[in-house]
Amino acid sequence: TNDLAARAHALRQQLTRYGHEYYVLDAPSVPDAEYDRLFRELQALENAHPELKTADSPTLRVGGMPLPEFSQITHSVPMLSLGNAFSDMQQDDFSQRHAELVQFDERIRRELAEAPIRYATEPKFDGLAISLLYRAGVLVQAATRGDGISGENVTENIRTIHAIPLKLELAQPPALLEVRGEVLMLKRDFERLNAEQLQRGDKPFANPRNAAAGSLRQLDSRITAQRRLSFYAYAIAQVEGADWPLSHAGEMDWLQQLGFPVVEASLRPVVTGADGLADYYESVLQRRAALPFEIDGVVYKVNSRAQQEELGFVSRAPRWAIAHKFPAEEALTL
Numbered sequence: 001t002n003d004l005a006a007r008a009h010a011l012r013q014q015l016t017r018y019g020h021e022y023y024v025l026d027a028p029s030v031p032d033a034e035y036d037r038l039f040r041e042l043q044a045l046e047n048a049h050p051e052l053k054t055a056d057s058p059t060l061r062v063g064g065m066p067l068p069e070f071s072q073i074t075h076s077v078p079m080l081s082l083g084n085a086f087s088d089m090q091q092d093d094f095s096q097r098h099a100e101l102v103q104f105d106e107r108i109r110r111e112l113a114e115a116p117i118r119y120a121t122e123p124k125f126d127g128l129a130i131s132l133l134y135r136a137g138v139l140v141q142a143a144t145r146g147d148g149i150s151g152e153n154v155t156e157n158i159r160t161i162h163a164i165p166l167k168l169e170l171a172q173p174p175a176l177l178e179v180r181g182e183v184l185m186l187k188r189d190f191e192r193l194n195a196e197q198l199q200r201g202d203k204p205f206a207n208p209r210n211a212a213a214g215s216l217r218q219l220d221s222r223i224t225a226q227r228r229l230s231f232y233a234y235a236i237a238q239v240e241g242a243d244w245p246l247s248h249a250g251e252m253d254w255l256q257q258l259g260f261p262v263v264e265a266s267l268r269p270v271v272t273g274a275d276g277l278a279d280y281y282e283s284v285l286q287r288r289a290a291l292p293f294e295i296d297g298v299v300y301k302v303n304s305r306a307q308q309e310e311l312g313f314v315s316r317a318p319r320w321a322i323a324h325k326f327p328a329e330e331a332l333t334l
């Protein structure tokens with residue numbers, strides 16, 4: 001009856017807001033027990049009236065029946081990997097690194113016949129790239145990169161990741177929005193998971209990336225739900241029915257407004273030319289050990305989308321974005 005539907009809708013909205021406060025803003029406004037009470041009320045309502053279950057219900061966060069296999073999804077926009085045109089070198093070889101960045105920036109300036117070039121920067125997360133598809137503001141599909149052309153349909157597992165919105169909090173959501181980002185496990189959650197693995201007599205994971213991959217590739221989404229996976233959005237692949245921001249920095253601000261976790265602003269400045277890139281690279285290299293997640297380098301993207309389109313792609317990698325890897329972390333001297 002419509003007052004039960006109204007109650008279910010009110011509970012979904014409230015639990016969604018509390019979940020966003022807790023997992024994305026890290027600022028809960030109610031005690032866990034209060035969240036739990038409302039959560040159980042919604043679960044009971046949905047179990048008694050299955051027609052009230054919706055695709056954006058927070059009860060999906062606990063996972064459901066295991067799948068026999070993953071179906072394949074073909075990406076309408078290929079998920080390309082980044083080229084990396086920088087050589088490996090010693091951590092302290094500043095002048096060689098700077099020289100390579102000057103070369104890189106000069107190539108872009110030549111191809112665009114523009115100077116100086118503004119670059120959006122960000123850490124290169126060491127997790128799994130994921131594509132999220134939202135139709136009319138509701139999450140309808142999630143896929144892994146796979147070979148870049150097609151990947152695994154991991155929608156049920158992705159719905160258990162609290163940091164990933166099940167619905168966009170917009171009055172008029174875009175008809176279609178495809179968001180790209182990284183599923184990863186924070187260092188501290190990785191340590192906790194491995195301690196639990198050892199207690200259970202199970203094999204510990206080698207590193208957070210493997211733990212995230214293993215947790216996402218579970219056919220039983222209830223197991224995925226028990227793993228503490230996180231997510232950071234870093235690009236928009238498709239927009240229909242809304243204005244697509246004209247710069248990468250604008251995309252990141254919009255994604256944050258839509259409710260997606262994005263990396264903090266101090267880790268994604270827009271910088272100018274080779275010097276700006278070099279300063280950014282050194283600053284993140286310095287902060288690397290203290291970051292809550294593992295990274296294996298940084299990423300530079302020409303900030304203007306018009307300039308990105310002008311540069312296009314070479315073979316399968318974009319000419320407007322490139323990864324710059326760090327030297328392997330020194331083995332811990334015990």
Ligand SMILES: Cc1ccc(Cn2cc(C(N)=O)ccc2=O)c(C)c1
Nearest residue numbers: 018019022028029030031032035036
């Ligand atoms: C029993 C219980 C319920 C919920 C949570 C964690 N949590 C809390 C909130 C909250 N406070 O807004 C929102 C979502 C959520 O998942 C824990 C750890 C334990």
